[in-house]
Amino acid sequence: MSKNKLFIQTLKGIPSERVPFWFMRQAGRYLPEYMKLRKEAGSFLDLCYNPEFATEVTLQPLRRFNMDAAILFSDILVVPHALGQDLAFKTGEGPVLTPVDNLEKFKALSMEGFHEHLSPVYETVSNLSKKLPDHVALIGFAGAPWTVATYMVNGKGSKDQAETRLMAYQDRATFEKLIDLLVQSTSEYLIRQADHGAEALQIFDSWSGTLPADEFIKWCIEPMQKIVQNIRAVHPEIPIIGFPKGAGAKIRNYVNKTKVDGVSIDTSTSTSWVRNVIQPLCAVQGNLDPLLLVSGGAALEKAVYHILDHLKEGPHIFNLGHGIVPQTPPENVKLVSDIILNYRR
Ligand code: 1CP
Numbered sequence: 001m002s003k004n005k006l007f008i009q010t011l012k013g014i015p016s017e018r019v020p021f022w023f024m025r026q027a028g029r030y031l032p033e034y035m036k037l038r039k040e041a042g043s044f045l046d047l048c049y050n051p052e053f054a055t056e057v058t059l060q061p062l063r064r065f066n067m068d069a070a071i072l073f074s075d076i077l078v079v080p081h082a083l084g085q086d087l088a089f090k091t092g093e094g095p096v097l098t099p100v101d102n103l104e105k106f107k108a109l110s111m112e113g114f115h116e117h118l119s120p121v122y123e124t125v126s127n128l129s130k131k132l133p134d135h136v137a138l139i140g141f142a143g144a145p146w147t148v149a150t151y152m153v154n155g156k157g158s159k160d161q162a163e164t165r166l167m168a169y170q171d172r173a174t175f176e177k178l179i180d181l182l183v184q185s186t187s188e189y190l191i192r193q194a195d196h197g198a199e200a201l202q203i204f205d206s207w208s209g210t211l212p213a214d215e216f217i218k219w220c221i222e223p224m225q226k227i228v229q230n231i232r233a234v235h236p237e238i239p240i241i242g243f244p245k246g247a248g249a250k251i252r253n254y255v256n257k258t259k260v261d262g263v264s265i266d267t268s269t270s271t272s273w274v275r276n277v278i279q280p281l282c283a284v285q286g287n288l289d290p291l292l293l294v295s296g297g298a299a300l301e302k303a304v305y306h307i308l309d310h311l312k313e314g315p316h317i318f319n320l321g322h323g324i325v326p327q328t329p330p331e332n333v334k335l336v337s338d339i340i341l342n343y344r345r
Contacts, residue, residue, distance in 0.1 A: 005068070005135055007068040007069045007137040010283050012283075013282075019316055019343060020069070021067060021068055021319065023319060023333065027057045030325070045075075045078075048073070048078060048121070051124045054073045054120075054121075058072060058073040059128075062133065064333070064334065068135065068317075072139065074124070076148055076151075076204060077095050078121060079186060081117070083185060094157050095156060096155065097152060098155060099154060099155035100152045101153050101163070102171070102174065103174045111184070122195075126197055129197025138197060140190060141201065143205075144220065144223065144227075144243075145182035145183055145227075146223065147208065152178065153175075161210045165215070168219065191230070191235065194231070202243060202264065203224065203227065205224070207245070207246070209246015209266075216247065221257050228240055228260060241262040242254065242255075242258055242262075245266045248268070252277055252278065255282050261282060262284065262317065263285065264286055267321025274287075275313065275314065279311065279314030279315065283314075285317040286307070286318075286319050287319070290321065290328070291325070293333060294325060294327055296332040305343075312345040318340050
């Protein structure tokens with residue numbers, strides 16, 4: 001069944017007349033129906049761990065916009081939570097964790113009970129695989145080890161990941177152990193999502209852009225290589241998308257070494273470069289500026305056509321360069337969806 005879905009075909013490099021699309025963070029705070037369920041659930045984590053609510057929230061954007069894919073509703077930080085790290089989401093503050101910044105704290109983490117903790121997520125994946133419309137593909141996801149580690153080490157989001165970059169220089173042995181644990185746990189987590197019905201997997205390396213080139217190879221490319229190999233050993237056919245945000249020209253080496261089926265392209269990367277250098281290697285996804293979805297108008301339409309026209313010769317999934325922001329008017333999302341649905345290559 002998966003085989004016939006436009007989104008999956010594109011990731012396999014099969015050309016189509018219409019361009020498939022979905023939007024990162026397509027479920028979330030810009031939708032009033034999300035806000036309503038979010039309030040009912042209590043906390044954000046209660047929403048993530050409630051299969052009935054998480055299923056419903058995943059389906060909400062599809063009822064409005066007819067995307068080609070739905071992404072499991074969860075968060076990248078459920079992995080450290082399942083490894084035993086404290087986690088809370090504070091309103092207006094984002095995630096708060098007890099930092100794991102030395103060997104002793106690292107040793108308190110464990111895979112014991114990991115899958116049991118995540119069983120509500122697996123149940124959500126199973127629910128969704130039964131409920132999605134026939135043409136819609138189900139994307140499972142996780143954070144990449146480096147990006148997840150930046151939250152684990154610092155205990156919250158940060159502007160330039162300075163604390164984590166420092167730990168990687170100052171206590172390299174412990175940091176390497178942390179990355180290895182994340183490779184292992186993330187691989188198993190994604191394999192279970194595939195077991196439960198995920199048809200494609202996306203791995204978010206949102207903060208890969210602040211690493212020097214050698215560190216990017218060590219902490220982003222090498223862990224991703226291992227994760228892809230681990231998944232393919234069990235699920236050889238499932239398409240895998242990487243998102244090395246901010247990696248710029250390093251995307252080429254990332255794709256060549258990790259052997260991903262698709263790569264998500266951030267807003268700062270030029271579509272001409274992507275067409276010439278990346279599209280011959282794999283499918284590309286992206287890369288509208290999420291702020292154009294806020295501003296709307298002629299600038300938005302022009303940018304959408306620019307991306308469609310520039311990437312029409314190779315495999316392309318239309319998406320944003322990063323997630324939808326809360327102040328986005330849903331009617332602008334509708335406008336972009338309609339343009340893409342009517343566009344023919
Ligand atoms: O208040 C709320 O309702 C919480 C807002 C929210 C939502 C809707 C958070 C908190 N996470 C999510 C869902 C989510 N997160 C999804 C599934 C929904 C979808 O895409 O439709 C996904 C794929 C993520 C992934 C995620 N979480 C990433 C990687 C992608 C990216 O945006 O770069 C990251 C870095 C996080 C961490 C996170 N989760 C939430 C916050 C506020 C943060 C911190 C972000 C930061 O440090 O800037």
